Structure formats: C-alpha cells, structure tokens
Amino acid sequence: MANVLSDEEIERSLPDGWDHEGSEIVRTYEFDDYLDGVTFTNAVAEVAEEQQHHPTIEIEYGTVTVRFTTHEVDGITKRDLRSAGLCNDEY
Amino acid sequence: MANVLSDEEIERSLPDGWDHEGSEIVRTYEFDDYLDGVTFTNAVAEVAEEQQHHPTIEIEYGTVTVRFTTHEVDGITKRDLRSAGLCNDEY
Numbered sequence: 001m002a003n004v005l006s007d008e009e010i011e012r013s014l015p016d017g018w019d020h021e022g023s024e025i026v027r028t029y030e031f032d033d034y035l036d037g038v039t040f041t042n043a044v045a046e047v048a049e050e051q052q053h054h055p056t057i058e059i060e061y062g063t064v065t066v067r068f069t070t071h072e073v074d075g076i077t078k079r080d081l082r083s084a085g086l087c088n089d090e091y
Numbered sequence: 092m093a094n095v096l097s098d099e100e101i102e103r104s105l106p107d108g109w110d111h112e113g114s115e116i117v118r119t120y121e122f123d124d125y126l127d128g129v130t131f132t133n134a135v136a137e138v139a140e141e142q143q144h145h146p147t148i149e150i151e152y153g154t155v156t157v158r159f160t161t162h163e164v165d166g167i168t169k170r171d172l173r174s175a176g177l178c179n180d181e182y
Contacts, residue, residue, distance in 0.1 A: 034136070034139070034140060034145060035136070035140065038132075038133065038136040041129075041132065041150070042129065042133070045125070045126065045129040045150070048125070049125060049126065054125060054151070054152040056149060056150070056151050057149070057150040058147060058148070058149045058150075059132070059136070059147065059148040059149075059150075060145070060147050061145040
C-alpha cells in the first residue's frame with residue numbers, strides 16, 4: 001500500500017499553484033474562455049486514465065478545479081503529487 | 092430580468108432525475124466507464140455554450156454531477172429547467 005506523506009513532505013513537493021487541504025491537494029485553474037476550460041478538462045481526464053488515478057474535476061464558468069487524494073489510504077501519496085504535476089503540464 | 096420560480100412551480104416541472112436543493116437544481120448521472128462520463132461532460136458543455144447558460148459540472152470516478160442556478164436572480168428560472176432537460180437528452 002502506498003505511503004501517506006507527512007504535511008512537511010507534501011508542502012516540500014507540491015507542484016506550482018497547488019494547495020494542501022486536509023486529505024486532498026487542490027488547484028483552481030483559470031480560463032478566459034469556457035471552452036478552453038473544457039479542453040483542459042479533457043487533457044486532465046486523459047492523464048487520469050493513463051495514470052489510472054482519477055481526480056475530482058469541477059468545471060465552472062472561467063475556472064476548473066482539480067482535487068487529488070489517494071482514497072485507499074485517505075491521504076496524500078506520491079501518486080497525487082505526480083498527477084498534479086502532470087495536470088500543470090497540460091495548462 | 093428572468094422570473095424566479097416558486098418551489099411548487101419547480102417541483103412540477105423538474106426533468107427526470109433532477110432534485111431541487113435551495114437555489115440550485117442538481118442531478119448526478121452514473122457511468123460504468125470514466126471516459127463515458129467525460130464524453131457526457133463535453134456534450135453538457137456544448138449545450139451550455141449553445142444556451143449561454145453554464146452549470147457547475149463535477150466529474151468523479153463513475154459519476155458526473157450537474158448543477159444549474161440563475162446567478163442573476165439567485166434562484167431557479169425556466170432557463171435552468173430547460174437546460175436540465177437538454178442535459179437529460181444527452182444521457
């Protein structure tokens with residue numbers, strides 16, 4: 001089973017723009033155009049399938065919020081941090 | 092400005108599967124396959140652009156939750172009910 005990271009380990013390795021909130025890491029991406037946010041959502045979903053690690057994705061007008069957690073351990077693992085970094089690469 | 096509907100008017104006209112929660116109407120759609128939920132999200136986004144009325148869309152593993160409200164009046168209007176019905180047509 002994957003190791004749950006400590007708060008210190010998470011803070012040290014959080015990708016740009018991501019916040020640590022309890023058992024989740026979260027980033028809200030901004031978009032001038034609604035459909036650009038939808039295109040980004042598709043890219044995040046593709047990453048999720050490739051990694052077999054699926055975030056919660058919330059689309060609103062002008063923003064897309066992505067949340068990762070590792071449900072099996074109810075905490076943050078290296079998989080979450082890696083997937084968060086891959087989402088940034090798509091932005 | 093659009094008319095806010097009464098609770099009674101909303102209940103009477105809610106499309107199949109939708110619930111009325113405060114100033115929102117909500118439906119959670121279920122999917123066996125993650126990417127089917129993503130495909131549905133794209134269809135909902137297209138409806139949103141056509142109608143120029145944008146819901147909150149939350150993608151999780153196996154579900155997509157759609158929420159409509161009319162921000163200008165902080166309530167439910169006919170636009171919300173119409174858009175909800177159009178989402179059902181895409182499911």
